[in-house]
Amino acid sequence: MRIGIFGGTFDPVHYGHLIVAEQAREQAELDLVWFVPSARPPHKADRPVSPFDRRADMLGLAIAGQEDKFRIDPIEKDRPGPSYTADTLDELNARHPNTDWFLLLGADAVQDLPDWHDPLRIIDRATILVAARPGNQVWTAAELAAALGTDAKRVRLRVVDVPLIDIASRDLRRRAAEGRSLLFQVPHSVRVYIQEKKLYRTESG
Numbered sequence: 001m002r003i004g005i006f007g008g009t010f011d012p013v014h015y016g017h018l019i020v021a022e023q024a025r026e027q028a029e030l031d032l033v034w035f036v037p038s039a040r041p042p043h044k045a046d047r048p049v050s051p052f053d054r055r056a057d058m059l060g061l062a063i064a065g066q067e068d069k070f071r072i073d074p075i076e077k078d079r080p081g082p083s084y085t086a087d088t089l090d091e092l093n094a095r096h097p098n099t100d101w102f103l104l105l106g107a108d109a110v111q112d113l114p115d116w117h118d119p120l121r122i123i124d125r126a127t128i129l130v131a132a133r134p135g136n137q138v139w140t141a142a143e144l145a146a147a148l149g150t151d152a153k154r155v156r157l158r159v160v161d162v163p164l165i166d167i168a169s170r171d172l173r174r175r176a177a178e179g180r181s182l183l184f185q186v187p188h189s190v191r192v193y194i195q196e197k198k199l200y201r202t203e204s205g
Helices: 015-027 052-062 085-095 107-115 119-125 141-148 169-177 188-197
Strands: 002-008 032-037 070-072 100-106 127-131 157-160
Touching (some): 002 085, 015 100, 015 127, 032 052, 052 070, 052 188, 085 100, 107 119, 107 127, 107 141
Parallel strands (some): 002 032
């Protein structure tokens, strides 16, 4: 099996996420893409994050009817401590041996990868699928290897060609907090869920 791992807070999930997932699935010939919502993202410890179940619910609504292509794995929900990608990949590899793992990252996240927890363990466990992000250079495998201080042959990296759709969850949270429209930025079912649950209404503009 060739499985893509798409981690993130998904607070909320939006069309940009979904397009990246589908393009990665198609271009890298993946059997499935698993969305892995982060339980306790270490890089966002200084701000509140919506409850895990709320974010997982929105993901479920977003991929409804496409379970042959996309799934949600709540692997990080009950694991104590910060949600480190290296630990998640180790656990997935133990649970599902003989699987080829592909980690979906934006170009900006690839440049941050050297500062992540145990990044060498990450590149040993998965091929990096890089999606271009507006305003960010796309690193080559050699450039990432140099930043990590390792041999380029150790890095498996492939670029996924995706439309440059500049939607950010933080902007959607701000719009929701201000009572502004999310139409055409998130799936209809997700938009209704946000309205019904009054998500993000306590955030200031």
